[in-house]
Amino acid sequence: xxxxxxxxxxxIFAEELQLDPEEFxxxxxxxxxxxxxxxxxxxxxxxxxxxxxxxLNDSDVEGLSTIEDLSGLVYNKVNGITAAVTESAPEEPAExxxxxxxxxxxEYKALKQRMADTLPDEAFNPYFVPxxxxxxDTSIVHGKEVINLGSYNYLGMSGHPExxxxxxxxxxxxxxxxxxxxxxxxxxxLYQQLEKTIADxxxxxxxxxxxxxxxxxxxxxxxxxxxxxxxxxxxxxxxxIADGVALSKxxxxxxxxNDLATLESILERVKDKYNKVLIVVEGVYSMDGDIAPIPExxxxxKKYNCFLMVDEAHSGGVIxxxxxxxxxxxxxxxxxxxxxxxxxxxALGTCGGYIAADKEIVEYLRYMxxxxxxxxxxxxxxxxxxxxxxxxxxxxxxxxxxxxxNIRYFVKRAKEEGMNTCLAGESAVVPILIGxxxxxxxxxxxxxDEGVFVPPAMYPAVPMGESRLRFTISSTHSIEQLEKAVxxxxxxxxxxxxxx
Numbered sequence: 001x002x003x004x005x006x007x008x009x010x011x012i013f014a015e016e017l018q019l020d021p022e023e024f025x026x027x028x029x030x031x032x033x034x035x036x037x038x039x040x041x042x043x044x045x046x047x048x049x050x051x052x053x054x055x056l057n058d059s060d061v062e063g064l065s066t067i068e069d070l071s072g073l074v075y076n077k078v079n080g081i082t083a084a085v086t087e088s089a090p091e092e093p094a095e096x097x098x099x100x101x102x103x104x105x106x107e108y109k110a111l112k113q114r115m116a117d118t119l120p121d122e123a124f125n126p127y128f129v130p131x132x133x134x135x136x137d138t139s140i141v142h143g144k145e146v147i148n149l150g151s152y153n154y155l156g157m158s159g160h161p162e163x164x165x166x167x168x169x170x171x172x173x174x175x176x177x178x179x180x181x182x183x184x185x186x187x188x189x190l191y192q193q194l195e196k197t198i199a200d201x202x203x204x205x206x207x208x209x210x211x212x213x214x215x216x217x218x219x220x221x222x223x224x225x226x227x228x229x230x231x232x233x234x235x236x237x238x239x240x241i242a243d244g245v246a247l248s249k250x251x252x253x254x255x256x257x258n259d260l261a262t263l264e265s266i267l268e269r270v271k272d273k274y275n276k277v278l279i280v281v282e283g284v285y286s287m288d289g290d291i292a293p294i295p296e297x298x299x300x301x302k303k304y305n306c307f308l309m310v311d312e313a314h315s316g317g318v319i320x321x322x323x324x325x326x327x328x329x330x331x332x333x334x335x336x337x338x339x340x341x342x343x344x345x346x347a348l349g350t351c352g353g354y355i356a357a358d359k360e361i362v363e364y365l366r367y368m369x370x371x372x373x374x375x376x377x378x379x380x381x382x383x384x385x386x387x388x389x390x391x392x393x394x395x396x397x398x399x400x401x402x403x404x405x406n407i408r409y410f411v412k413r414a415k416e417e418g419m420n421t422c423l424a425g426e427s428a429v430v431p432i433l434i435g436x437x438x439x440x441x442x443x444x445x446x447x448x449d450e451g452v453f454v455p456p457a458m459y460p461a462v463p464m465g466e467s468r469l470r471f472t473i474s475s476t477h478s479i480e481q482l483e484k485a486v487x488x489x490x491x492x493x494x495x496x497x498x499x500x
Contacts, residue, residue, distance in 0.1 A: 001075065001078075001079075002071065002072070002075045005052070005071050005074050005075050005078070006026060006067070006068065006071040008051060009048055009067055009070060009071050009074065010026060010067055012044055012047045012048055012051070013030075013044055013067055015047075016040055016043060016044045016047070026066065026067040026068040026071070027066050027067075027068050028066060028067070029065045029066060030065055030066070030067075039235055039236075039256070039257070039463055040463075042235045042254055042255075042256050043256055045061065045070075046255070046256055046259070046262050048070070048074060049265070049266075050262075050265065052074055052077070052078055053269075054074065054077045054078065054269075055253060055266055055269045055270060056073065056074075056077070056253070057251045057252060057253050058245070058246075058251075058252045058253055058254065059251060059252070060073060060077075061073065117437075117438075118437040118438055118441060118458065119438070119441055120438065121442075123445065124438075124441050124442045124444075124445040125441070125445075126441050126444040126445060126455055126456050127455075129141060129448070129453070129455075130142075131148070131453075134158070134159040135148050135151040135153055135158065135159075136148070136151075136153060136156050136158070136159050136474065136476040137156075137474060137476040137477045137478065137481055138481075139151075139453065141448065141453060144451070145451075146448065146451050146452060146453045147451060147452045147453065147477075147481045147484060147485055148453050149452060149453060149454045149471045149472060149473070149477075149485055150453050150454050150455045150470070150471075150472060151472060151474065152314075152345060152346035152347070152472060153346075153349055153474055153476070154317060154318050154346060154347040154403060154428045154472070154473070154474055154475065155317060155318075155323065155347050155349070155389075155393065155399045155400065155403060155474070155475050156349075156399060156474060156475055156476040157347065157348055157349030157350075157385075157389040157392065157393075158349035158350070159349070160349065160388075160389070160392065162388050162392060163349055163350075163385040163388045163389050163392070164385070165388075166381075166384040166385050166387070166388035167381035167382070167384055167385040168381070169384065170190065170380040170381045170383065170384035170385075171380065171381050173380070174188060174190065174380035174381075175380065176379060176380070176381065177376065177379060177380075178191075178376045178377030178378065178379065178380065179376070180376060180377070181373065181374065181375065181376055181377070182372070182376075182377040183366070183367070183372075183373055186376055186377040187377065188377065188380065188383075190380055190383050190384060190387075191209060191377055191378065191383055193387060194209055194383045194384075194386060194387045195207040195208060195209055195354070197387050197390050197391070198342075198354050198356055198390065199356055201324070201390050201394065202316075202324075202325070202327065202340045202342070202356035203327055203334035204334065204340060204356040204357055204358065205357070205358050205359040205362070206356070206357065206358070206359040206361075206362035206363070207354050207355065207356040207357070207362060208354065208355050208362050208365050208366060208369070208372060209344075209352055209353070209354045209378055209383070210352060210353045210354070210355075210369075210371055210372050210375065210378070211351075211352055211353075211375055211376065211377070211378050211379075212351070212352060212353055213240070213313060213342075213343030213344065213345055213351075213352065213353035214239075214240040214353070215240075215353065215371045215375075216240075216341065216343070216352075216353025216354065216355060216371065217238065217240035217241055217244050217311065217341060217353065218240050218243050218244040218247060218371065219244070219369050219370055219371025219372065220244065220309075220339070220341065220355050220365065220369060220371075221241065221244030221245055221247070221248055221278075221280070221309075222244050222247035222248040222370070223365065223368055223369040223370055223371075224276075224278070224339075224361075224364075224365070224369075225248045225249075225250035225276065225278055226248070226249055226250060226275075226276075227249040227250065228250075228274060228275045229248075229250035229251070229274055229275055229276040229277070229278065230250060230251050230252065230253075230270055230273070230274040230276070230277045230278070231245050231248065231250050231251070231252040231253075231277075231278045231280060232252070232253050232254075232255060232263065232266055232267070232277070232278070232279055232280070233245060233252065233253075233254055233255070233279070233280035233281070234254070234255065234257055234258065234280070234281045234282065234285075234292075235254040235255060235256055235257050236257045236282075236285050236287070236288070237254070237280060237281070237282060237311070238282065238286065238311060238313070241280055241282075241311060245280075250276075250278075251274070253266060257285075258290075258292060258293060260293070260296050260297075260300070263279070263297075263300060264300055264304075267279075267300060267303075267304040267306065268304070271304055271305075276307060277304065277305070277306040277307065278306065278307045278308075278309055278339075279297060279300065279301055279306050279307070279308050279309065280309045280311070281294070281297055281308075281309075281310055281311070282310065282311040282312075282313070282314070282315070283310050283311065283312045283313075283314065283315025283316070283319065283325055283326045284312075284313075284314035284315040284318065284319065284427040284428075284429060285314075285423070285429075286313070286314050286429055287422075287429075287431060287457055287461060287462050287468070287470070288422040288423040288424065288429075288431060289421075289422060289423060289424030289425070289427045289428075289429035289430055289431055290422075290423030290424065290425070290427070291315070291319060291329070291425075291426060291427055292310075294310060294326045294330050294332070294336075294337070295330050295332070295336075297310075298332065298336045298337065301338070307338045307339060308336075308337050308338050308339070309337075309338065309339035309340075309341060310326055310337050310339070310340060310341065311341045311342075312325045312326060312340060312341060312342045313341070313342065313343040313346060314346065314427060314428065314429055315329070315427070316340075316342040316343075316346075316347060316348075317342075317346065317347025317348055317393060318346075318347055318403065318427060318428050319426060319427060320400075321397065321400070322393070322394070322397050322400060323347065323393050323397065323400040323403075325340075325342070327340075335358075338357060338358070338361075339355060339356075339357045339361065340355070340356040340357065341353065341354070341355055341356075342354050342356070344382070344386045347389075347393075348386050348389045348390065349385065349386075349389050350382040350383075350385045350386040350389070351378075351379075351382050352378045352382055352383075352386065399475040400475070402475040403428065403473065403474065403475035404426070406473045406474070406475065406477050406479070406482060407426060407427070407428060407430070407473050409479055409482055410430055410471065410473055410482045410485075410486065411424060411425060411430055413482070413483065413486040414430065414432060414486055417486060417489075417490040417493075417499065418490075418499050418500065419432045419433075419489070419490070419493070419499070420432065420433035421433075422468065428472055428473045428474070429470065429471075429472055430470075430471045430472070430473060431457065431468040431469065431470050431471070432468055432469045432471065432489065433466060433468045434456070434467050434468055434469060434498065435465060435466070435467060435498075436465065436467060437456070437458040437459055437467045439467070439496075439498075440456035440457075440458055440467035440468060440469060441456050441458070443456070443469060443489070443492055443493070443496075444456045444469060446492050447469075447485075447488060447489060447492065450488040450492070451484070451488075452484065452485045452488050452489070454469050454470065454471050454485070454489075455469075455470060456468065456469055456470065457469075457470040469489070471485070
């Protein structure tokens, strides 16, 4: 039985690798030996689950790295046992080497080696480039004005006269800090007004605001989902989601990106198990720029009695005729999405995160969400500016209209030049696929010399060999600026052989 499972799984990996099964052994490491990235491993595991009618949770496969190990796990699952399949030699005691200088640590040396491999010329380092000005369509880099196509200021709300004045007024009234946790000394009427504004905008009964977007995702998932619950999430989910899942005591499993058939297969297998099941997806994915098929996820969550959480970091304030996000874009009913997460650092032009949901969920979070209870409240000027930004967006969608026009123009011109825009089309994130980390970093630096700032997205943010320049479009950009960006990149890519 074990040998049959081993043979079947070996063939699945051979198909995924497009190799002859004889070309690799069962004890080779998925990543280092076979060169599979995490998405390819997810794909292989999904095929294994379908073949054997089982679900392999994240906790099941954690630490497994070979076909032989994975086959042992599948054997156990199929036969309902937890004992090891074969006896193995006892592990040798770990050898420790006390570190007193962090420069000698394995993790620091690995970082330095990766930087040396990716950025052999320090002149081409695209990270930590200072922007010493307001970032809208342009910014000041090293004393020079450049076209900025790397910011999240999608609607120009950061730097808008009304949002700045709202922040100034809040500072005069409240100062610059909440000066305490909101459950104790840090609560303000301003925060309650902001949460009411967000709830009204997102068509929910209530909302709660935290000090950071990344932390909001992390602390919501880990607080809301407990032991006895199950989380199923898109494999391309943001790091804040993946870390929140890891921190939660719930069981969990990733499904291949936007793979509705696999998701339904997982939900079918766990339909009689667990107290709560949470599906987590994003509205717009930040590395490929694609819009998720949210109505299909709504259908599945209703069919299998799940909660649906949508991360709207890059969709809220961007997609839809009135920038309402997924609700607006897909014309959804208010309760179609149970948990609407958003960040205030992008289209809303400030900083922080929110959860918009039913009043019972929000009430629970106010008392039980660690990242809210044990953290100071958001800075008052940020809260005031965010509330003003939502007011502006809702009363006048001219900036939204201009943003959508700019997106269409940029994508059209990039495709005309023969560039690969990945899955982008209607979101403000438009990646241009390059390939290696080194090439993406170099092109980013060369574009900056041409007066265009755009950062690269490199491994591990994207699969190895799929590094890209990640353009982010704003309503404040002119068509002339977008044309210069596309033309400059096309010229560089042709000179270096990336385009014909």
